[in-house]
Amino acid sequence: MISLPARPVRTHGRRSLWLEQALAGEDPGAQSAVLGESHTDVCIVGGGFTGMWTALELKARAPGTDVTLVEADICGAGASGRNGGFALTWWAHFEHLVALCGPEHALSLAARAEQAVRSIGEFCEQRGIADAFSLDGWVWAATNPAQVGSWEQTVRLLEKLGASPYRPLDHNELVAKTGSTQHLAGLFEPVSASVQPAKLARELARAVREAGVHVHEHSQVRAIEHGRRTAVVLDGGSIQAEQVLLATNAWAAGIPEIGAGLVVVASDVIATAPAPERLTQAGITPGVCISDGRRLVNYYHATAEGRIVFGKGGGTLAYGNRFGASFDHPGRREALIRSQLLRTYPTLWDLPVQASWSGPIDYSLSGLPFFVRLRDAPSVLACAGFSGDGVGPSRLAGELLAQMLAEGGDAGLPAALRTVPQRWLPPEPIRYLGGRIVRAAVARKEHSEDLGQRPRVLDRVLAGMDPTGYEYKPHGRNLPAAGGAAADRAG
Numbered sequence: 001m002i003s004l005p006a007r008p009v010r011t012h013g014r015r016s017l018w019l020e021q022a023l024a025g026e027d028p029g030a031q032s033a034v035l036g037e038s039h040t041d042v043c044i045v046g047g048g049f050t051g052m053w054t055a056l057e058l059k060a061r062a063p064g065t066d067v068t069l070v071e072a073d074i075c076g077a078g079a080s081g082r083n084g085g086f087a088l089t090w091w092a093h094f095e096h097l098v099a100l101c102g103p104e105h106a107l108s109l110a111a112r113a114e115q116a117v118r119s120i121g122e123f124c125e126q127r128g129i130a131d132a133f134s135l136d137g138w139v140w141a142a143t144n145p146a147q148v149g150s151w152e153q154t155v156r157l158l159e160k161l162g163a164s165p166y167r168p169l170d171h172n173e174l175v176a177k178t179g180s181t182q183h184l185a186g187l188f189e190p191v192s193a194s195v196q197p198a199k200l201a202r203e204l205a206r207a208v209r210e211a212g213v214h215v216h217e218h219s220q221v222r223a224i225e226h227g228r229r230t231a232v233v234l235d236g237g238s239i240q241a242e243q244v245l246l247a248t249n250a251w252a253a254g255i256p257e258i259g260a261g262l263v264v265v266a267s268d269v270i271a272t273a274p275a276p277e278r279l280t281q282a283g284i285t286p287g288v289c290i291s292d293g294r295r296l297v298n299y300y301h302a303t304a305e306g307r308i309v310f311g312k313g314g315g316t317l318a319y320g321n322r323f324g325a326s327f328d329h330p331g332r333r334e335a336l337i338r339s340q341l342l343r344t345y346p347t348l349w350d351l352p353v354q355a356s357w358s359g360p361i362d363y364s365l366s367g368l369p370f371f372v373r374l375r376d377a378p379s380v381l382a383c384a385g386f387s388g389d390g391v392g393p394s395r396l397a398g399e400l401l402a403q404m405l406a407e408g409g410d411a412g413l414p415a416a417l418r419t420v421p422q423r424w425l426p427p428e429p430i431r432y433l434g435g436r437i438v439r440a441a442v443a444r445k446e447h448s449e450d451l452g453q454r455p456r457v458l459d460r461v462l463a464g465m466d467p468t469g470y471e472y473k474p475h476g477r478n479l480p481a482a483g484g485a486a487a488d489r490a491g
């Protein structure tokens with residue numbers, strides 16, 4: 001029996017701005033919780049992008065398959081409806097990909113992740129929500145001298161292998177793309193998009209239903225029984241299934257086998273009030289996604305309605321990889337994030353913050369998601385570890401998972417992506433306390449760098465111990481990352 005960690009559904013009276021906007025025009029409809037006993041071919045647990053893209057792909061590949069999707073809250077209520085809205089590719093993770101899979105697989109997977117971004121755009125177009133997607137590209141920027149060139153290693157490796165997804169920006173282009181003179185250097189990647197993620201998630205839920213998937217929201221899975229048969233156990237009933245997909249993102253970290261490869265940390269986002277004229281005056285163009293090169297990444301963009309949406313990684317750390325509703329709380333680190341926003345856009349000093357939200361990030365110890373069949377329960381497939389960059393890649397994950405569920409094989413994935421990444425981490429409470437010490441050191445180091453000062457040696461040493469910022473060497477020693485390449489570039 002696999003027990004699932006509780007997924008408390010508490011909204012503190014508010015959801016993310018994205019979700020509030022997306023739900024505003026929606027008929028709340030009847031409650032669709034699971035009641036009683038039923039049977040299905042594939043039961044998908046988790047109504048985020050991963051679960052829903054998989055459901056849709058599975059129905060396209062094998063229309064005769066009976067698919068049921070169960071979600072503890074409403075579809076899109078997890079990270080998918082409350083992220084920063086960056087749909088990025090995997091080129092920034094290219095070093096990880098090569099380390100894990102070798103150059104050939106890395107190139108093919110990164111090209112597929114790029115195609116996944118375009119496919120999201122096609123979906124939005126076909127479903128009449130073209131305004132939820134804009135392919136305006138992504139700037140990988142340096143906002144202090146220490147970050148300049150943090151991408152060099154990745155770019156050199158890409159060049160060596162004949163790939164050139166990025167273009168360096170000169171100063172004028174950088175200012176034009178970002179609307180800020182705070183950016184000292186940067187690369188531009190054209191195939192990246194900003195999305196209204198909750199609008200996408202809610203439309204995806206409709207598409208999944210229309211494809212014939214039985215969708216049950218407000219249905220929290222408590223356990224999965226396995227043995228002669230596999231059954232998904234919920235409060236109101238159970239679903240017997242031939243196969244189960246666990247697509248519960250950071251909530252899967254409470255399952256020891258999966259959690260061994262994950263570190264759960266919150267990411268926090270704020271959104272200003274809309275002020276389109278002010279943004280135009282300041283030379284800020286909507287759409288372009290920007291991330292800086294710090295470990296506690298700042299990620300931001302201007303929306304079409306004239307807001308700045310600004311997020312920051314490296315928030316609250318989960319104790320023992322378990323977390324409650326505190327990760328759903330709005331307003332976390334609002335003052336800190338606003339100070340970063342004003343550092344980037346000082347002329348917006350009087351623009352009020354209208355919304356803030358948070359959510360859990362499933363940092364994988366390899367920096368990339370993994371797709372695993374559970375050791376003692378091969379009928380249960382799990383996917384987690386998007387490491388804060390899941391909006392685009394979950395589209396690709398949906399294809400791969402659907403193939404694995406429909407054909408039973410490994411979808412051509414290299415073994416390293418079908419294994420939970422392992423690295424020794426101390427037991428609790430040392431892990432939690434150590435994590436807090438390391439995170440505080442990273443924050444001090446990055447603050448010194450912002451001030452143009454050399455960080456203290458101790459802070460540099462401690463910052464190098466961040467388990468989510470390591471270069472992954474599957475067959476060797478894991479080393480502190482040389483630059484920003486190991487970090488997530490969004491959430």
Ligand SMILES: Cc1cc2nc3c(=O)[nH]c(=O)nc-3n(C[C@H](O)[C@H](O)[C@H](O)COP(=O)(O)OP(=O)(O)OC[C@H]3O[C@@H](n4cnc5c(N)ncnc54)[C@H](O)[C@@H]3O)c2cc1C
Nearest residue numbers: 046048049050072078079080083084086221359390391491
């Ligand atoms: C604040 C924040 C900012 C981010 N910014 C970005 C960004 O800009 N770009 C980017 O690429 N990525 C970003 N991410 C990450 C990205 O949102 C995720 O990687 C992506 O949405 C993954 O989707 P998912 O389906 O795997 O997870 P989720 O959307 O979290 O879906 C998992 C679902 O499982 C459900 N669930 C959990 N337990 C149970 C249970 N027991 N029973 C039933 N259901 C259950 C949850 O309610 C949830 O809806 C961000 C994440 C956060 C939190």
